[in-house]
Amino acid sequence: MTNVYITTAIDYPNGPPHIGHSLEKIAADVVARYHRLRGDNTFFCMGLDENSQNVIAAAEASGVSARVWVDRMDEAFRLAWRKVECSYDRFIRTTEPAHFRASQELFRRAQAAGDIYKGNYSGYYCPNCNTFYTAEELTPHGTCPNHPTVKPDWLEEENYFFALSRYTERLTRHVEAHPDFIVPATWRAEILSTLRSGLRDFSVSRPVRNQKLVEGQPWGVPVPDDPEHVIYVWFDALTNYLTAAGFPDEPGRFQDTWPADAHVIGKDITRFHCLYWPAMLLSAGLPLPRSVAVHGFMTLEGQRISKTTGNTIDPVELVDAYGADALRFYLMRDISFERDGDFTRANLIQRYNADLANDLGNLLNRTVSMISRYFEGTVPAPAGELTGPDADVQRLAGAAGRLTAAGLERWDFDAALDGAWQLVRRANQYIDENEPWRLARDPALRPRLATVMYHAAEALRLLGIYLTPFIPTAAGQLRAQLGLPPLAPGAWRPEGGETAWGGLAPGTRVERARPIFPRIEVPG
RNA sequence: CGCGGGGUGGAGCAGUGGCAGCUCGUCAGGCUCAUAACCUGAAGGUCGUAGGUUCGAAUCCUACCCCCGCAACCA
Numbered sequence: 089m090t091n092v093y094i095t096t097a098i099d100y101p102n103g104p105p106h107i108g109h110s111l112e113k114i115a116a117d118v119v120a121r122y123h124r125l126r127g128d129n130t131f132f133c134m135g136l137d138e139n140s141q142n143v144i145a146a147a148e149a150s151g152v153s154a155r156v157w158v159d160r161m162d163e164a165f166r167l168a169w170r171k172v173e174c175s176y177d178r179f180i181r182t183t184e185p186a187h188f189r190a191s192q193e194l195f196r197r198a199q200a201a202g203d204i205y206k207g208n209y210s211g212y213y214c215p216n217c218n219t220f221y222t223a224e225e226l227t228p229h230g231t232c233p234n235h236p237t238v239k240p241d242w243l244e245e246e247n248y249f250f251a252l253s254r255y256t257e258r259l260t261r262h263v264e265a266h267p268d269f270i271v272p273a274t275w276r277a278e279i280l281s282t283l284r285s286g287l288r289d290f291s292v293s294r295p296v297r298n299q300k301l302v303e304g305q306p307w308g309v310p311v312p313d314d315p316e317h318v319i320y321v322w323f324d325a326l327t328n329y330l331t332a333a334g335f336p337d338e339p340g341r342f343q344d345t346w347p348a349d350a351h352v353i354g355k356d357i358t359r360f361h362c363l364y365w366p367a368m369l370l371s372a373g374l375p376l377p378r379s380v381a382v383h384g385f386m387t388l389e390g391q392r393i394s395k396t397t398g399n400t401i402d403p404v405e406l407v408d409a410y411g412a413d414a415l416r417f418y419l420m421r422d423i424s425f426e427r428d429g430d431f432t433r434a435n436l437i438q439r440y441n442a443d444l445a446n447d448l449g450n451l452l453n454r455t456v457s458m459i460s461r462y463f464e465g466t467v468p469a470p471a472g473e474l475t476g477p478d479a480d481v482q483r484l485a486g487a488a489g490r491l492t493a494a495g496l497e498r499w500d501f502d503a504a505l506d507g508a509w510q511l512v513r514r515a516n517q518y519i520d521e522n523e524p525w526r527l528a529r530d531p532a533l534r535p536r537l538a539t540v541m542y543h544a545a546e547a548l549r550l551l552g553i554y555l556t557p558f559i560p561t562a563a564g565q566l567r568a569q570l571g572l573p574p575l576a577p578g579a580w581r582p583e584g585g586e587t588a589w590g591g592l593a594p595g596t597r598v599e600r601a602r603p604i605f606p607r608i609e610v611p612g
Numbered sequence: 613c614g615c616g617g618g619g620u621g622g623a624g625c626a627g628u629g630g631c632a633g634c635u636c637g638u639c640a641g642g643c644u645c646a647u648a649a650c651c652u653g654a655a656g657g658u659c660g661u662a663g664g665u666u667c668g669a670a671u672c673c674u675a676c677c678c679c680c681g682c683a684a685c686c687a
Binding site for chain 1: 651681
């Protein structure tokens with residue numbers, strides 16, 4: 089059995105989740121569900137990046153302690169991901185003791201490899217941003233570019249650094265030798281370009297004395313054997329992928345789980361996952377992840393999503409309004425994974441009505457209705473000679489499975505769903521060409537009627553498998569109406585799975601037809 | 613000249629040298645099993661701009677314009 093490990097970026101809990109977060113989570117979940125259906129032993133992980141000064145600031149702004157705040161965010165994020173039906177196996181928080189151990193162990197290994205050294209970090213420090221700026225980055229008046237009222241002071245602090253520059257050569261070779269390491273390819277080109285321009289060492293710690301404390305204690309992972317410093321973002325946040333896999337506490341499980349097959353991330357953190365992270369792993373003597381899948385960002389109704397201007401949507405609200413399947417389907421079908429896209433309610437509703445309600449939902453509804461009406465609710469056995477259209481539906485059914493799988497293998501959700509929808513459309517067309525309502529009027533044509541209804545139902549059964557990763561609830565309802573039990577893991581195995589034509593047993597009792605995707609009526 | 617991506621019918625996209633395509637939407641017709649759904653057909657594009665290469669350019673080259681992102685911890 090193949091082990092598959094898929095991660096998503098851990099989110100900053102400086103505010104509740106919004107629609108922008110959910111594209112990545114849903115995309116990763118679709119792929120994770122796909123692998124479970126393929127029979128892979130799948131481990132799917134998501135979580136929160138809690139050890140940040142920004143989190144303390146958010147807590148203070150809300151008038152609660154940092155602990156209370158992160159617990160509250162933890163609940164909010166889990167609720168959102170449950171609502172959109174993310175099937176995570178592990179939800180990791182970087183404040184967990186297990187994660188502290190992982191982070192410190194990775195740091196120690198890098199130290200042992202001679203890649204960690206102490207140096208001075210200096211610049212104009214803006215306490216609001218918690219960021220150092222160069223003189224050129226400040227405004228002409230010497231104020232912070234983000235905070236016009238703040239005049240940053242020159243500050244020098246002692247930091248630990250990681251010797252990223254030593255890895256330029258090895259990273260270049262790795263990226264060049266592994267064309268699938270970064271998908272889509274456009275980001276691979278960008279990373280190679282960055283490598284050509286040379287890498288600089290990066291800071292991996294912050295002195296505790298410059299940090300906000302929580303209950304008198306530093307907030308974050310202490311540097312091993314130097315409690316005056318806490319580990320700064322990279323050796324902390326990125327390490328979550330190891331912690332979740334059992335590093336260093338459960339060597340057996342870690343051995344089976346690591347390396348990750350895919351880190352699913354937003355384009356803003358591409359270089360950290362494609363350069364910093366592999367270098368850290370090389371330093372620690374650990375295998376590198378097999379791929380990094382980079383997605384674009386969404387705008388919301390044409391505007392940049394922004395917590396500060398309030399241009400956000402709560403995914404929970406969308407699920408309550410339209411259902412998880414509608415949201416998942418819309419994001420996968422209408423928003424490009426690779427490029428930036430625009431989220432609009434109007435398009436969501438249009439996609440839902442056109443593809444789910446009209447095409448797929450109605451196909452199921454008319455098929456089940458006719459089986460009820462003409463065959464007393466029992467799937468008939470196909471009979472007589474097969475016609476061209478019959479063969480065509482069977483062929484399209486096979487192609488749909490292959491195209492959907494191929495699309496999912498390369499994070500091309502558009503191609504994946506397009507493959508499935510070729511079958512949806514062909515099946516609707518097939519029913520129209522064969523006019524079962526006309527066949528039903530002539531008892532002599534009953535064998536032909538049986539064949540037609542069988543083909544329609546069997547196409548739907550297969551669609552129910554192929555679409556389960558995208559719309560798990562509706563796919564289950566589809567199966568239920570066809571009289572089938574919930575799908576078992578491994579149902580889509582290439583060998584011994586349930587995707588061969590003819591898997592629907594004649595005699596299966598269908599349920600009463602009920603729309604699984606009621607149309608969303610828009611006023612006006 | 614910091615780096616990268618993008619500009620194709622109303623919307624979203626495909627198309628790396630050979631009649632400009634797909635889905636949605638729009639319009640017309642058909643059907644009546646079905647969720648006013650489904651099926652068939654039609655209209656709609658000087659492929660960002662200006663040059664160039666070529667028998668032939670959305671596609672290759674040059675210049676320019678516009679949008680977005682990264683660099684710079686907003687997913």
